[in-house]
Amino acid sequence: MKSSKTQRIKESITEVEYKRLVNFTKRDDEIKDFTKERFLKIYAILFYTGIRINEISQLRVEDLKSIINNGEVKIVTHKQNMERKLYFSQNAVQAIKKLFADDLLLDDDVKLIRKLNKPYASLSNVNMINTINKHMQKALGDSGYTSHSFRQGLITEFANKGVNTKIIQHFIGHRDTKTTMRYIRPTENDIRGALVR
Secondary structure, three states, rough: OOOOOOOOOOOOOHHHHHHHHHHHHHOOOOOOHHHHHHHHHHHHHHHHOOOOOHHOOOOOOHHHHHHHHHHHHEEEEEOOOEEEEEOOOOHHHHHHHHHHHHHOOOOOOOEEOOOOOOOOOOOOOOHHHHHHHHHHHHHHHOOOOOOOHHHHHHHHHHHOOOHHHHHHHHHOOOOOHHHHHHHHHOOOHHHHOOOOO
């Protein structure tokens, strides 16, 4: 008989989990200050945009300036090799500006998420994903959290607010609304609130 592996529940990052993650990171004495700052920056970008880690690794100071000045930036999605725009609310712009204030003084070509003492080099995507996922699971105490949980949480929040699926699809950078719909995960409170008996 074939043994099947149990599929784990994939958790979403909502504002509650994001705040827990930020507070844990700020108090985490097991990581160096540079790494702590890098985690906080990555978590903020993931929370406000739902982009993928490999998309974060391409962001540079010139992109930061575009975010702060225009509330938007163009990126290339590696998965589909297409250009798309990321949009930022005023709250997101203020949060990003605060976290990245020192980066504004650097050359336009410097990576926003970079290696220590190597401003033009980013971490490998695989290494960054693994490091972020381990830290998130340590902070939130559940193996169901990954960097993709931010993407799922943002898409679910859009859907819960009644945003048109086509708008969500374009914001998140999916080619097909079916892909977008697979990300929508109701929270436990959503399910409890929908009980009819």
